[in-house]
Amino acid sequence: MTRSLRGLDWLNFFVANFQTGFGPFISVYLTGVGWTQGAIGAALSAGTVAGMVSQVPGGMLVDAVRSKRAAAAAAILAIMASALLIALWPDLLPIASAEVLHAFASSVLGPAIAALSLALVGHSAFGERLGRNARYLAIGNAFAAALMGTFGYYVGERAVFLLTAALGIPALAAIGMIRNADLSSAKIHSRPAPKSKPETIGWSWRFLKDPRLFAYAACASLFQLANAAMLPIAAGMVTKRAGNEASLVIAACIVAPQAVAAAISPWVGRAAEGWGRRPILILGFAAVPMRGMLFAVIPDPYPMIVIQLLDGLSAAAIGILTPLIVADITRDTGGYTTALGMVGLAIGGGATLSTTAAGLIADHFGSEAAFLGLAAVGLCATLLVGTVMPETRDNNPVSGGG
Amino acid sequence: MQMPSVRNFFFNSLRLSLLGGGTIVAGALFLSLAAAQAPSGAPTNQAAGDAALNGASLDYFPRDHLFRILGKDVVSAKGEDMGRIVDVLFDEKGEPHAAVIDFGGFLGVGTRKIAISWNALRFDLGEKKNVIALDLDREQLKAAPEYKYAESDKPIPVVAQPQSPPQEPAPDPRR
Numbered sequence: 001m002t003r004s005l006r007g008l009d010w011l012n013f014f015v016a017n018f019q020t021g022f023g024p025f026i027s028v029y030l031t032g033v034g035w036t037q038g039a040i041g042a043a044l045s046a047g048t049v050a051g052m053v054s055q056v057p058g059g060m061l062v063d064a065v066r067s068k069r070a071a072a073a074a075a076i077l078a079i080m081a082s083a084l085l086i087a088l089w090p091d092l093l094p095i096a097s098a099e100v101l102h103a104f105a106s107s108v109l110g111p112a113i114a115a116l117s118l119a120l121v122g123h124s125a126f127g128e129r130l131g132r133n134a135r136y137l138a139i140g141n142a143f144a145a146a147l148m149g150t151f152g153y154y155v156g157e158r159a160v161f162l163l164t165a166a167l168g169i170p171a172l173a174a175i176g177m178i179r180n181a182d183l184s185s186a187k188i189h190s191r192p193a194p195k196s197k198p199e200t201i202g203w204s205w206r207f208l209k210d211p212r213l214f215a216y217a218a219c220a221s222l223f224q225l226a227n228a229a230m231l232p233i234a235a236g237m238v239t240k241r242a243g244n245e246a247s248l249v250i251a252a253c254i255v256a257p258q259a260v261a262a263a264i265s266p267w268v269g270r271a272a273e274g275w276g277r278r279p280i281l282i283l284g285f286a287a288v289p290m291r292g293m294l295f296a297v298i299p300d301p302y303p304m305i306v307i308q309l310l311d312g313l314s315a316a317a318i319g320i321l322t323p324l325i326v327a328d329i330t331r332d333t334g335g336y337t338t339a340l341g342m343v344g345l346a347i348g349g350g351a352t353l354s355t356t357a358a359g360l361i362a363d364h365f366g367s368e369a370a371f372l373g374l375a376a377v378g379l380c381a382t383l384l385v386g387t388v389m390p391e392t393r394d395n396n397p398v399s400g401g402g
Numbered sequence: 403m404q405m406p407s408v409r410n411f412f413f414n415s416l417r418l419s420l421l422g423g424g425t426i427v428a429g430a431l432f433l434s435l436a437a438a439q440a441p442s443g444a445p446t447n448q449a450a451g452d453a454a455l456n457g458a459s460l461d462y463f464p465r466d467h468l469f470r471i472l473g474k475d476v477v478s479a480k481g482e483d484m485g486r487i488v489d490v491l492f493d494e495k496g497e498p499h500a501a502v503i504d505f506g507g508f509l510g511v512g513t514r515k516i517a518i519s520w521n522a523l524r525f526d527l528g529e530k531k532n533v534i535a536l537d538l539d540r541e542q543l544k545a546a547p548e549y550k551y552a553e554s555d556k557p558i559p560v561v562a563q564p565q566s567p568p569q570e571p572a573p574d575p576r577r
Binding site: 023024025026027028031032033034035036037145148149152231232234235236238239240241242243244246247248250251254363 | 470472473482486488489504505506507508509510511512513514539540541544545550551553
């Protein structure tokens with residue numbers, strides 16, 4: 001069992017690399033190989049659209065597939081393939097295909113890891129396990145940003161994608177460490193406990209009628225609407241105000257919240273079990289309007305790094321509570337990752353709208369106005385959690401997982 | 403590498419797939435770039451007399467005589483990394499007037515596009531092959547206003563090196 005749990009740790013660690021290289025960094029790479037800005041935008045929006053479209057199908061696939069390990073492994077292989085495609089064949093069709101492939105694979109990988117975690121530890125210890133997942137993910141993110149920054153600078157941007165592909169190998173090895181015997185579907189379906197194919201027999205659309213799912217999707221979407229554009233706009237301001245050290249300050253703005261998340265995630269996971277989901281959710285949500293206000297008031301590069309620490313709190317809270325609350329809501333329905341995909345779609349929609357809307361506000365009224373606008377949305381999100389989102393923790397677990 | 407049939411294929415597949423109209427425009431942009439990179443722009447000196455060209459002439463240049471400019475690194479006189487050229491702006495006479503560089507940031511986060519006067523660029527391509535030198539440094543560029551292609555109703559801010567006869571004012575970022 002410990003071996004399987006250790007494998008899950010490392011899986012989270014190595015999977016973090018898959019996000020860093022495919023974000024804004026790909027446009028740096030494509031610029032370097034002579035792409036026009038229009039073509040870069042086209043390829044990236046293909047990935048964005050695919051990322052949204054694939055959320056729900058990806059979650060449904062993970063629900064339907066018997067082996068979550070196989071689903072995770074296939075997703076990792078697909079992401080490795082897309083990284084290689086990007087590195088070796090930077091033409092529009094291959095790059096757009098790689099972006100789409102990566103988007104679909106990511107929509108499978110995230111839910112697959114959540115499902116694996118739940119199958120390993122069961123509902124009773126899920127919060128704590130998610131805290132641990134988030135810690136390793138955060139360490140992996142910080143590590144990836146540092147490694148890729150170094151590689152990009154000294155070796156070249158192409159090397160970053162080769163490295164990303166290479167890091168899929170230890171991720172696959174980590175999946176290999178997780179033993180099938182430790183994956184107990186009985187823990188998820190403790191109450192009906194059907195013997196054969198619990199994933200399909202226990203499946204019901206019941207969770208779709210659960211208002212809590214939609215309440216959480218709305219809250220999470222609004223959260224991302226407030227949150228997603230904050231770092232890009234703050235980083236733009238750093239570029240404007242700091243000269244030589246701008247890159248270092250932005251790097252710190254990316255890595256510092258990961259350090260915070262790595263430090264507090266286990267506590268967040270435990271507190272979500274001990275205090276309940278709501279207080280932690282409100283704490284994580286409230287950090288966003290606070291951050292927006294502080295960015296608007298103190299727009300200097302070095303204080304920005306300190307303000308960004310709040311992002312670590314938000315990231316840890318939302319990163320742990322999203323899979324946890326959705327697991328609470330879909331308990332015994334067999335629709336866990338489908339519901340997770342639906343929430344993922346809401347979050348993705350919020351994030352996409354955030355960068356567009358805040359970018360427009362920043363262009364026309366300045367960064368301060370954009371930060372204040374984002375803070376206002378964040379405040380609404382926090383109030384929404386306070387009013388419509390009920391506590392989802394099962395207070396008297398009926399033989400739940402033991 | 404870009405056979406017409408391949409182009410048509412991807413163009414159609416793009417049109418058919420989930421991408422919006424902006425993508426098609428961008429795809430067309432890409433196609434026109436690909437076309438521009440085909441061996442056009444070669445001056446007509448020696449008529450090659452190739453029948454297949456229907457009277458057009460053809461020249462061949464050594465690889466170190468012609469350079470593509472998109473994606474080229476720009477460094478300051480101090481050796482600072484100033485970003486990469488992402489676009490070139492031409493005036494009515496067809497002369498390059500400004501280069502747009504993608505400036506600053508880390509891993510693509512926090513970059514900003516700034517238009518820089520063509521006169522501020524030094525093409526040391528013969529010696530340093532892959533970089534273009536810029537007479538401005540990071541401290542001079544950091545507060546420069548962003549170049550936005552979409553803002554068709556506003557004048558384009560172009561940062562320039564102050565001329566030695568101090569007739570022209572130093573680059574004065576408005577914000």
